[in-house]
Amino acid sequence: xxxxxxxxxxGLKKGPWSxxxxxxxxxxxxxxxxxxxxxxxxxxGLLRCGKSCRLRWINYLRPDIKxxxxxxxxxxxxxxxxxxxxxxxxxxxxxxxGRTDNEIKNVWHTHxxxxxxxxxxxxxxxxxxxxxxKCTTKALHFDESDSVVEPDHKTPNExxxxxxxxxxxxxxxxxxxxxxxxxxxxxxxxxxxxxxDDSFWSDELSGDQxxxxxKSNLVTKVxxxxxxxxxxxxxxxxxxxxxxxxxxxxDMSIWSxxxxxxxxLPDLPEF
DNA sequence: AATCCGCACAACCGCAGGAGT
DNA sequence: AACTCCTGCGGTTGTGCGGAT
Numbered sequence: 359x360x361x362x363x364x365x366x367x368x369g370l371k372k373g374p375w376s377x378x379x380x381x382x383x384x385x386x387x388x389x390x391x392x393x394x395x396x397x398x399x400x401x402x403g404l405l406r407c408g409k410s411c412r413l414r415w416i417n418y419l420r421p422d423i424k425x426x427x428x429x430x431x432x433x434x435x436x437x438x439x440x441x442x443x444x445x446x447x448x449x450x451x452x453x454x455x456g457r458t459d460n461e462i463k464n465v466w467h468t469h470x471x472x473x474x475x476x477x478x479x480x481x482x483x484x485x486x487x488x489x490x491x492k493c494t495t496k497a498l499h500f501d502e503s504d505s506v507v508e509p510d511h512k513t514p515n516e517x518x519x520x521x522x523x524x525x526x527x528x529x530x531x532x533x534x535x536x537x538x539x540x541x542x543x544x545x546x547x548x549x550x551x552x553x554x555d556d557s558f559w560s561d562e563l564s565g566d567q568x569x570x571x572x573k574s575n576l577v578t579k580v581x582x583x584x585x586x587x588x589x590x591x592x593x594x595x596x597x598x599x600x601x602x603x604x605x606x607x608x609d610m611s612i613w614s615x616x617x618x619x620x621x622x623l624p625d626l627p628e629f
Numbered sequence: 630a631a632t633c634c635g636c637a638c639a640a641c642c643g644c645a646g647g648a649g650t
Numbered sequence: 651a652a653c654t655c656c657t658g659c660g661g662t663t664g665t666g667c668g669g670a671t
Contacts (some may be wrong), residue, residue: 374639374665396656412657448659463660464638571642630667633671641663 375414383411384419417460424456428465436462437470443533448592 375383386402392415395408404411417423428436432454440448447459447466454462 372641392658408656409642409658410640416658417639445660460639464656468637631671634669636667637665638671639663639665642661644659644660646656646663648654648656648671650652 369405370410372410375406375418379406380414381420383415387415387419413460417458422456423458428457428469432457433465434468436466437474440470441467541613 371379382402382404385566386398386404389402392398392412395412398404398408399411402411405408406414435454436450439453443449443465447463451457607611
Protein backbone atom coordinates (compact mmCIF):
# COMPACT_ATOMS: atom_id res chain seq x y z
CA UNK A 359 0.00 0.00 0.00
CA UNK A 360 2.33 2.64 1.24
CA UNK A 361 5.02 3.91 -0.97
CA UNK A 362 8.53 2.75 -0.35
CA UNK A 363 10.50 5.35 1.52
CA UNK A 364 12.96 7.21 -0.61
CA UNK A 365 16.33 5.52 -0.63
CA UNK A 366 18.50 7.35 1.79
CA UNK A 367 20.88 8.68 -0.78
CA UNK A 368 23.41 10.13 1.59
CA GLY A 369 26.66 8.28 1.22
CA LEU A 370 25.27 5.78 -1.25
CA LYS A 371 26.98 5.35 -4.55
CA LYS A 372 25.17 5.76 -7.82
CA GLY A 373 26.03 5.15 -11.42
CA PRO A 374 27.85 2.29 -13.12
CA TRP A 375 28.93 -0.66 -11.03
CA SER A 376 32.62 -1.42 -10.70
CA UNK A 377 34.05 -4.89 -11.11
CA UNK A 378 34.79 -5.03 -7.39
CA UNK A 379 31.23 -4.16 -6.48
CA UNK A 380 30.00 -6.84 -8.84
CA UNK A 381 32.26 -9.41 -7.22
CA UNK A 382 31.13 -8.44 -3.72
CA UNK A 383 27.50 -8.71 -4.72
CA UNK A 384 27.97 -12.02 -6.50
CA UNK A 385 29.87 -13.61 -3.66
CA UNK A 386 27.43 -12.38 -1.08
CA UNK A 387 24.41 -13.69 -2.95
CA UNK A 388 26.11 -16.99 -3.68
CA UNK A 389 26.75 -17.40 0.02
CA UNK A 390 23.60 -15.95 1.52
CA UNK A 391 21.06 -15.58 -1.24
CA UNK A 392 18.97 -12.43 -1.26
CA UNK A 393 16.24 -12.79 1.34
CA UNK A 394 16.19 -9.06 1.95
CA UNK A 395 17.40 -6.69 -0.72
CA UNK A 396 17.16 -3.69 1.52
CA UNK A 397 19.49 -5.15 4.09
CA UNK A 398 21.78 -6.80 1.58
CA UNK A 399 24.09 -3.90 0.72
CA UNK A 400 24.65 -3.18 4.38
CA UNK A 401 25.51 -6.79 5.15
CA UNK A 402 27.59 -7.20 2.03
CA GLY A 403 29.46 -3.97 2.63
CA LEU A 404 28.26 -2.22 -0.48
CA LEU A 405 27.58 1.49 -0.64
CA ARG A 406 24.49 0.96 -2.75
CA CYS A 407 20.81 0.91 -2.03
CA GLY A 408 19.01 -2.42 -2.08
CA LYS A 409 17.12 -1.45 -5.14
CA SER A 410 20.30 -0.84 -7.06
CA CYS A 411 21.70 -4.20 -5.93
CA ARG A 412 18.58 -6.01 -6.95
CA LEU A 413 18.58 -4.39 -10.38
CA ARG A 414 22.25 -5.12 -10.90
CA TRP A 415 21.77 -8.76 -9.98
CA ILE A 416 18.60 -9.32 -11.96
CA ASN A 417 19.64 -7.46 -15.08
CA TYR A 418 23.31 -8.26 -15.25
CA LEU A 419 24.91 -10.59 -12.72
CA ARG A 420 22.44 -13.43 -12.51
CA PRO A 421 24.15 -16.62 -13.72
CA ASP A 422 21.31 -17.57 -16.04
CA ILE A 423 21.44 -14.32 -17.96
CA LYS A 424 22.01 -14.81 -21.64
CA UNK A 425 24.35 -12.14 -22.93
CA UNK A 426 24.78 -11.10 -26.51
CA UNK A 427 22.53 -9.92 -29.26
CA UNK A 428 19.05 -11.20 -29.83
CA UNK A 429 18.43 -13.85 -32.45
CA UNK A 430 15.89 -13.31 -35.18
CA UNK A 431 13.61 -15.81 -33.46
CA UNK A 432 13.84 -13.94 -30.19
CA UNK A 433 13.10 -10.65 -31.87
CA UNK A 434 10.12 -12.10 -33.67
CA UNK A 435 8.85 -13.51 -30.41
CA UNK A 436 9.20 -10.16 -28.72
CA UNK A 437 7.30 -8.46 -31.50
CA UNK A 438 4.53 -10.95 -31.34
CA UNK A 439 4.33 -11.04 -27.58
CA UNK A 440 4.24 -7.28 -27.56
CA UNK A 441 1.28 -7.40 -29.89
CA UNK A 442 -0.41 -9.73 -27.47
CA UNK A 443 0.65 -8.26 -24.15
CA UNK A 444 1.66 -4.68 -24.70
CA UNK A 445 4.40 -3.23 -22.56
CA UNK A 446 4.29 -6.03 -20.03
CA UNK A 447 7.98 -6.58 -20.27
CA UNK A 448 8.24 -8.85 -17.30
CA UNK A 449 5.67 -11.22 -18.79
CA UNK A 450 7.42 -11.12 -22.12
CA UNK A 451 10.74 -11.75 -20.43
CA UNK A 452 9.28 -14.79 -18.70
CA UNK A 453 8.75 -16.29 -22.12
CA UNK A 454 12.31 -15.69 -23.22
CA UNK A 455 14.67 -17.65 -20.97
CA GLY A 456 17.84 -15.82 -20.11
CA ARG A 457 16.53 -12.44 -21.14
CA THR A 458 15.52 -9.71 -18.72
CA ASP A 459 12.63 -7.33 -18.93
CA ASN A 460 15.05 -4.43 -19.04
CA GLU A 461 16.95 -5.95 -21.93
CA ILE A 462 13.79 -6.67 -23.85
CA LYS A 463 12.50 -3.20 -23.19
CA ASN A 464 15.74 -1.74 -24.51
CA VAL A 465 15.71 -3.89 -27.61
CA TRP A 466 12.14 -2.94 -28.26
CA HIS A 467 12.77 0.76 -28.02
CA THR A 468 16.02 0.76 -29.96
CA HIS A 469 15.43 -1.87 -32.63
CA UNK A 470 12.07 -3.46 -32.93
CA UNK A 471 9.83 -0.44 -32.56
CA UNK A 472 11.65 1.35 -35.33
CA UNK A 473 11.75 -1.72 -37.49
CA UNK A 474 8.05 -2.18 -37.02
CA UNK A 475 7.28 1.43 -37.85
CA UNK A 476 9.44 1.32 -40.95
CA UNK A 477 7.92 -1.94 -41.99
CA UNK A 478 4.40 -0.69 -41.56
CA UNK A 479 4.96 2.50 -43.48
CA UNK A 480 6.81 0.95 -46.38
CA UNK A 481 4.86 -2.21 -46.96
CA UNK A 482 1.45 -2.40 -48.53
CA UNK A 483 -0.68 -2.86 -45.50
CA UNK A 484 -4.03 -4.44 -45.97
CA UNK A 485 -6.57 -3.70 -43.33
CA UNK A 486 -9.66 -5.63 -42.57
CA UNK A 487 -12.11 -4.89 -39.87
CA UNK A 488 -13.65 -7.23 -37.40
CA UNK A 489 -16.56 -6.96 -35.10
CA UNK A 490 -16.05 -7.53 -31.44
CA UNK A 491 -18.40 -9.22 -29.08
CA LYS A 492 -19.14 -8.39 -25.50
CA CYS A 493 -17.90 -10.99 -23.11
CA THR A 494 -17.66 -11.67 -19.45
CA THR A 495 -14.80 -11.43 -16.97
CA LYS A 496 -12.24 -8.80 -17.88
CA ALA A 497 -11.99 -5.92 -20.32
CA LEU A 498 -9.36 -5.88 -22.99
CA HIS A 499 -8.09 -2.86 -24.84
CA PHE A 500 -5.22 -2.00 -27.08
CA ASP A 501 -3.20 1.13 -26.82
CA GLU A 502 -1.87 3.27 -29.62
CA SER A 503 0.98 0.92 -30.29
CA ASP A 504 -1.39 -1.99 -30.79
CA SER A 505 -0.60 -3.38 -27.40
CA VAL A 506 -3.08 -5.16 -25.22
CA VAL A 507 -4.17 -3.30 -22.15
CA GLU A 508 -7.08 -3.62 -19.81
CA PRO A 509 -9.04 -0.53 -18.86
CA ASP A 510 -11.48 -0.40 -16.00
CA HIS A 511 -10.40 -3.48 -14.14
CA LYS A 512 -6.72 -2.77 -14.31
CA THR A 513 -4.65 -1.91 -11.33
CA PRO A 514 -3.81 1.75 -10.89
CA ASN A 515 -0.29 0.93 -11.93
CA GLU A 516 -1.48 -0.61 -15.15
CA UNK A 517 -3.88 2.24 -15.71
CA UNK A 518 -1.01 4.63 -15.35
CA UNK A 519 0.70 2.94 -18.23
CA UNK A 520 -2.27 3.59 -20.42
CA UNK A 521 -2.02 7.30 -20.06
CA UNK A 522 -1.26 7.76 -23.73
CA UNK A 523 -4.17 5.65 -24.77
CA UNK A 524 -6.60 7.43 -27.03
CA UNK A 525 -10.00 8.15 -25.62
CA UNK A 526 -13.00 6.14 -26.61
CA UNK A 527 -14.02 5.90 -30.20
CA UNK A 528 -17.54 5.46 -31.47
CA UNK A 529 -17.03 2.41 -33.58
CA UNK A 530 -16.97 -1.12 -32.32
CA UNK A 531 -14.28 -2.68 -34.40
CA UNK A 532 -11.19 -4.73 -34.36
CA UNK A 533 -8.70 -3.96 -37.05
CA UNK A 534 -6.41 -6.62 -38.32
CA UNK A 535 -3.26 -5.33 -39.92
CA UNK A 536 -1.65 -7.99 -42.00
CA UNK A 537 2.05 -7.57 -42.61
CA UNK A 538 4.52 -9.92 -44.21
CA UNK A 539 5.46 -11.75 -41.08
CA UNK A 540 2.68 -11.46 -38.60
CA UNK A 541 -0.80 -10.19 -37.90
CA UNK A 542 -1.78 -7.36 -35.61
CA UNK A 543 -5.24 -7.39 -34.13
CA UNK A 544 -6.43 -4.06 -32.84
CA UNK A 545 -9.43 -3.02 -30.79
CA UNK A 546 -10.93 0.38 -31.41
CA UNK A 547 -13.68 0.52 -28.88
CA UNK A 548 -14.47 1.30 -25.31
CA UNK A 549 -18.07 0.28 -25.31
CA UNK A 550 -17.87 -3.24 -26.58
CA UNK A 551 -15.13 -4.83 -24.62
CA UNK A 552 -13.65 -8.27 -24.84
CA UNK A 553 -13.01 -9.80 -21.48
CA UNK A 554 -10.14 -12.03 -20.53
CA ASP A 555 -9.38 -13.23 -17.09
CA ASP A 556 -6.32 -11.66 -15.55
CA SER A 557 -4.72 -15.01 -15.01
CA PHE A 558 -4.51 -15.37 -18.77
CA TRP A 559 -1.55 -13.06 -18.89
CA SER A 560 0.45 -14.56 -16.12
CA ASP A 561 -0.62 -18.15 -15.88
CA GLU A 562 -1.88 -19.45 -19.16
CA LEU A 563 0.82 -17.93 -21.27
CA SER A 564 3.45 -19.59 -19.21
CA GLY A 565 1.95 -23.05 -19.08
CA ASP A 566 2.58 -26.07 -21.23
CA GLN A 567 0.33 -26.13 -24.16
CA UNK A 568 -0.52 -28.43 -26.98
CA UNK A 569 -1.16 -27.57 -30.58
CA UNK A 570 -4.77 -28.52 -31.02
CA UNK A 571 -6.04 -25.02 -30.68
CA UNK A 572 -4.16 -23.65 -33.63
CA LYS A 573 -5.67 -26.20 -35.92
CA SER A 574 -9.18 -24.93 -35.42
CA ASN A 575 -8.58 -21.20 -35.10
CA LEU A 576 -6.91 -18.29 -36.82
CA VAL A 577 -3.20 -18.73 -36.58
CA THR A 578 -0.23 -16.53 -37.29
CA LYS A 579 3.18 -17.99 -37.79
CA VAL A 580 6.42 -16.42 -36.68
CA UNK A 581 9.65 -18.16 -37.49
CA UNK A 582 7.96 -21.49 -37.63
CA UNK A 583 6.10 -21.00 -34.39
CA UNK A 584 2.33 -20.86 -34.63
CA UNK A 585 0.41 -18.39 -32.51
CA UNK A 586 -3.34 -18.53 -32.16
CA UNK A 587 -5.24 -15.39 -33.03
CA UNK A 588 -8.61 -14.26 -31.78
CA UNK A 589 -11.22 -16.01 -33.89
CA UNK A 590 -13.50 -13.24 -34.98
CA UNK A 591 -15.63 -12.66 -38.00
CA UNK A 592 -13.87 -11.03 -40.88
CA UNK A 593 -15.68 -8.01 -42.21
CA UNK A 594 -14.98 -6.18 -45.42
CA UNK A 595 -15.90 -2.70 -44.29
CA UNK A 596 -17.08 -0.80 -41.28
CA UNK A 597 -20.69 -0.34 -42.37
CA UNK A 598 -21.04 -4.00 -42.90
CA UNK A 599 -19.41 -4.74 -39.60
CA UNK A 600 -21.74 -2.40 -37.76
CA UNK A 601 -24.69 -4.21 -39.19
CA UNK A 602 -23.35 -7.44 -37.89
CA UNK A 603 -22.52 -6.39 -34.39
CA UNK A 604 -25.72 -7.85 -33.03
CA UNK A 605 -25.26 -11.30 -34.40
CA UNK A 606 -21.63 -11.49 -33.43
CA UNK A 607 -22.35 -10.13 -30.00
CA UNK A 608 -24.75 -12.96 -29.43
CA ASP A 609 -22.29 -15.56 -30.54
CA MET A 610 -20.67 -16.23 -27.21
CA SER A 611 -19.37 -19.56 -28.42
CA ILE A 612 -16.42 -17.73 -29.95
CA TRP A 613 -15.23 -16.58 -26.58
CA SER A 614 -16.15 -19.80 -24.99
CA UNK A 615 -13.78 -21.43 -27.46
CA UNK A 616 -11.04 -18.98 -26.62
CA UNK A 617 -11.23 -19.58 -22.93
CA UNK A 618 -11.63 -23.28 -23.40
CA UNK A 619 -8.47 -23.45 -25.45
CA UNK A 620 -6.34 -20.99 -23.63
CA UNK A 621 -4.69 -23.84 -21.81
CA UNK A 622 -3.68 -25.26 -25.14
CA LEU A 623 -1.84 -22.19 -26.31
CA PRO A 624 1.48 -23.27 -27.74
CA ASP A 625 4.47 -22.48 -25.66
CA LEU A 626 7.25 -20.47 -27.17
CA PRO A 627 10.43 -22.21 -28.13
CA GLU A 628 13.47 -21.83 -26.01
CA PHE A 629 16.41 -20.23 -27.71
C1' DA B 630 42.55 15.33 -34.88
C1' DA B 631 38.52 17.29 -33.06
C1' DT B 632 33.80 17.59 -32.76
C1' DC B 633 29.16 16.17 -33.39
C1' DC B 634 25.57 12.94 -33.45
C1' DG B 635 22.99 8.82 -32.94
C1' DC B 636 22.69 4.37 -30.96
C1' DA B 637 22.76 0.84 -27.40
C1' DC B 638 22.40 -0.35 -22.96
C1' DA B 639 22.95 0.12 -17.96
C1' DA B 640 20.98 2.30 -14.25
C1' DC B 641 17.74 5.29 -11.90
C1' DC B 642 13.15 6.95 -10.49
C1' DG B 643 8.53 6.85 -9.11
C1' DC B 644 4.63 4.22 -8.39
C1' DA B 645 1.84 0.44 -6.78
C1' DG B 646 0.78 -4.28 -4.79
C1' DG B 647 1.32 -7.49 -1.16
C1' DA B 648 2.82 -9.04 3.28
C1' DG B 649 3.46 -8.15 7.89
C1' DT B 650 2.37 -5.67 12.13
C1' DA C 651 -8.45 -0.78 9.38
C1' DA C 652 -4.38 1.63 8.94
C1' DC C 653 0.19 1.82 8.51
C1' DT C 654 5.12 0.49 7.20
C1' DC C 655 8.28 -2.08 4.68
C1' DC C 656 9.83 -4.65 0.79
C1' DT C 657 9.67 -5.94 -3.79
C1' DG C 658 8.61 -5.62 -8.61
C1' DC C 659 7.39 -3.13 -12.71
C1' DG C 660 7.60 0.15 -16.43
C1' DG C 661 9.13 4.65 -18.03
C1' DT C 662 12.91 7.56 -18.38
C1' DT C 663 17.55 9.21 -18.13
C1' DG C 664 22.59 8.98 -18.30
C1' DT C 665 26.70 7.43 -20.30
C1' DG C 666 29.94 5.27 -23.28
C1' DC C 667 31.06 4.14 -27.87
C1' DG C 668 31.49 4.22 -32.79
C1' DG C 669 30.71 6.38 -37.12
C1' DA C 670 30.19 10.61 -39.78
C1' DT C 671 31.59 15.17 -40.79
